[in-house]
Amino acid sequence: MTGFDTLQVHAGTEPDPATGARQVPIYQTTSYVFKDADHAARLFNLEEVGYIYSRLTNPTVGALANRIVALEGGVGGVCTSSGHAAQIMALYPLMSPGKNIVASTRLYGGTYTQFTQVFKRFGWSCTFVDFDDPAAIEAAIDDDTRAIFCESLANPVGHPIDLDAVGKVADKAGLPLVVDNTSATPYLCRPIEHGATLVVHSTTKYLTGNGTVTGGAIVDSGKFDWSASGKFPSLSEPEPAYHGVNFHGALGEMAFTFHSIAVGLRDLGMTMNPQAAHYTLMGIETLSLRMRKHVENAQAVAEWLEKHDKVAKVNYAGLASSPVHDRGKRIFPRGTGGLFTVELKGGYEDCVKLVGNLKLFSHVANLGDTRSLVIHSASTTHRQLTDEQREAAGASNNVVRLSIGIEDADDIIADLDQALAAL
Numbered sequence: 001m002t003g004f005d006t007l008q009v010h011a012g013t014e015p016d017p018a019t020g021a022r023q024v025p026i027y028q029t030t031s032y033v034f035k036d037a038d039h040a041a042r043l044f045n046l047e048e049v050g051y052i053y054s055r056l057t058n059p060t061v062g063a064l065a066n067r068i069v070a071l072e073g074g075v076g077g078v079c080t081s082s083g084h085a086a087q088i089m090a091l092y093p094l095m096s097p098g099k100n101i102v103a104s105t106r107l108y109g110g111t112y113t114q115f116t117q118v119f120k121r122f123g124w125s126c127t128f129v130d131f132d133d134p135a136a137i138e139a140a141i142d143d144d145t146r147a148i149f150c151e152s153l154a155n156p157v158g159h160p161i162d163l164d165a166v167g168k169v170a171d172k173a174g175l176p177l178v179v180d181n182t183s184a185t186p187y188l189c190r191p192i193e194h195g196a197t198l199v200v201h202s203t204t205k206y207l208t209g210n211g212t213v214t215g216g217a218i219v220d221s222g223k224f225d226w227s228a229s230g231k232f233p234s235l236s237e238p239e240p241a242y243h244g245v246n247f248h249g250a251l252g253e254m255a256f257t258f259h260s261i262a263v264g265l266r267d268l269g270m271t272m273n274p275q276a277a278h279y280t281l282m283g284i285e286t287l288s289l290r291m292r293k294h295v296e297n298a299q300a301v302a303e304w305l306e307k308h309d310k311v312a313k314v315n316y317a318g319l320a321s322s323p324v325h326d327r328g329k330r331i332f333p334r335g336t337g338g339l340f341t342v343e344l345k346g347g348y349e350d351c352v353k354l355v356g357n358l359k360l361f362s363h364v365a366n367l368g369d370t371r372s373l374v375i376h377s378a379s380t381t382h383r384q385l386t387d388e389q390r391e392a393a394g395a396s397n398n399v400v401r402l403s404i405g406i407e408d409a410d411d412i413i414a415d416l417d418q419a420l421a422a423l
């Protein structure tokens with residue numbers, strides 16, 4: 001079982017051992033009866049794997065985590081309550097006060113806020129650099145750096161990051177590379193194959209695919225040696241938060257996953273609930289079918305928009321005119337996703353009007369839905385940023401972001417046609 005279309009339907013699950021149920025049951029329970037006192041002790045000691053309490057693990061949530069791990073080609077992982085929870089949870093075992101990460105300027109707006117404002121409260125910091133310049137990443141790394149972070153197909157433009165180049169920098173520095181693969185999904189890109197240590201997701205987007213539930217996931221490649229540099233004591237030395245267990249020593253390549261469960265989920269509590277896991281499991285079954293249609297539609301719409309006289313520019317790596325077209329093909333051979341931005345000649349005002357004129361498109365702060373979605377990033381998701389920061393993030397004032405759905409391309413184009421004509 002190795003093909004993506006097979007894995008998305010079968011990986012991580014089997015008929016329910018208790019009932020034979022073919023679909024993964026929603027285990028709506030908070031706790032699990034121990035066989036005896038000895039069994040309970042072994043579970044708490046990590047000597048035996050089993051269920052204790054649903055803040056830590058739950059069979060429905062675990063099935064989803066295992067399926068995402070299989071699709072990404074990792075060794076282990078956990079699900080979280082949201083994409084933002086996955087980011088904090090991924091960094092939590094690596095960081096401590098005074099430490100920093102080096103991150104790409106091209107990020108989801110909320111991630112930018114998390115890495116500046118929330119980090120400050122933890123005593124962490126983040127240096128933002130242009131990830132199209134590997135030398136700049138290298139220059140930003142110092143003795144206190146604990147991770148390199150970027151999105152694969154970066155918000156809001158769908159800008160393909162050269163993960164091979166970034167992976168080499170991380171490898172040379174002996175640092176884990178954390179890649180947010182939300183906009184690409186493992187169907188379009190498997191960051192671990194390009195050098196990522198950890199992959200994070202907002203499952204809220206394409207993985208669920210229908211705009212129903214919020215969730216996140218972390219996948220560990222199992223390839224990083226947490227003990228090599230002495231920089232990751234939570235994983236390579238006795239962990240005071242879990243009665244002195246040395247996770248790397250005791251669990252080898254599963255160290256990060258077990259730490260995320262036994263310490264991260266247990267103590268931070270950013271747990272996915274089994275209902276959410278159910279919706280996302282349903283969504284993932286058709287992931288590749290949807291992604292093919294998202295890519296096909298995005299290509300058709302981008303090509304049409306590029307020729308429109310009210311359009312200044314279309315930023316989509318799938319277009320032959322894109323400066324990152326070749327890179328996009330190399331890292332994302334199945335296509336560069338369903339997300340891109342359009343620059344209008346009429347600037348900020350026309351952008352706001354276009355959003356108002358569209359009828360088929362929904363004006364929402366979401367992406368990766370089956371429906372086509374639109375947002376003016378500068379006045380919404382990226383409004384906290386300065387003009388300069390917005391520019392660097394690809395969310396300039398004259399730019400509208402489209403998340404192209406899986407409707408008929410002709411209907412999507414007809415809606416844009418009437419909305420642009422009315423400007």
Ligand SMILES: *Cc1c(COP(=O)(O)O)cnc(C)c1O
Pocket residue numbers: 082083084085108110111151155180182183201202203204205214215216367
């Ligand atoms: C939506 C999104 C997030 C945040 O995920 P939530 O599930 O909304 O918390 C993080 N990164 C990217 C790329 C996203 O699109």
